[in-house]
Amino acid sequence: MxxxxxxxxxxxxxxxxxxxxxxxxxxxxxxxxxxxxxxxxxxxxxxxxxxxxxxxxxxxxxxxxxxxxxxxxxxxxxCKRCKPTNEKLPDSEWVAVITEYIDKNFTEKLTLEKLASIAHGSPYHLHRTFKKIKGMTPVEYIQKIRLKIAKEYLIETNKSIADISTYVGIPNKPYFITLFKEKTGHTPTQYRQLRKMEE
Structure with a gap:
């Protein structure tokens, strides 16, 4: 090793x-x-x-x-759970570990339970602490990252909406379109057309 x-x-x-x-x-x-x-x-x-x-x-x-x-x-x-140094890891550092994991693994199925398990804490504590530090819940942060990458793909590639939604970790295309419109004010297709017109 x-x-x-x-x-x-x-x-x-x-x-x-x-x-x-x-x-x-x-x-x-x-x-x-x-x-x-x-x-x-x-x-x-x-x-x-x-x-x-x-x-x-x-x-x-x-x-x-x-x-x-x-x-x-x-x-x-x-670790936050077993405290190997017998000291408490500062919340900001703990959230940084989780944020980094989400940034690298946003295409996976990420539940609060899975993140809590990976980060060695309870789902409730993770949800509360993450929101306190980042100003949004872990789920909101995951959506933000996925939609940010989806926007890049819509502008820079000709991939289909279904392919993009699957790639960013939202395999349910209707849900992806609904979420995208809710957060941006446009459907993925409208967003792509608008950006192409701006070029």
Whole structure:
């Protein structure tokens, strides 16, 4: 396990090997291993105690560290749920993790429950905290990103409305058209025609 993204180690001794024993501790949330190692997930940039009750990550995305300082040094953020540094992650940082995940994965089916699971928190707390920091709910933010990309596709490509709606993560074309009109005042087709006339 030596391929964690953006790791700035002076030497490779900071990062531990993944063993079957450690993997078993992670998937069984074994608290008896809590002081022995920490695990970090490359896709979310979050690190946890072995006992963390968060969703089990893919094994190939996990890095093992001997202590929290090493995980922090490697640019991982502490989990909100299990608090591996025994400190609370500031809300703004936590929301930044979620926002970054949405920005990269907006084409996927993103529910509040899935985001909360990925971000190691409860759906209710995520909804409330996200709205407090961003001024909009996670769902509104997801829609904003999807419509922003849809507008780019409408202007820059000749893709069909159905293809664009599927690509941006809204496979239901009638819903996509309704949402687009509600947020922009135009249907996707009208928006495309108006922008072409402006050129």
């Amino acid at each position: 030596t391929d964690c993204i953006n790791i700035r180690f002076q030497d490779s001794d900071d990062q531990e090997m993944m063993t079957d024993e450690k993997w078993q501790a992670i998937i069984s949330n074994d608290a008896s291993y809590n002081d022995q190692f920490f695990y970090a997930v490359k896709t979310t940039r979050i690190f946890c105690k072995p006992s963390c009750k968060s969703r089990i990550p893919k094994k190939e995305n996990v890095c093992i560290f001997q202590n929290a300082e090493q995980a922090l040094h490697a640019n991982f953020r502490p």
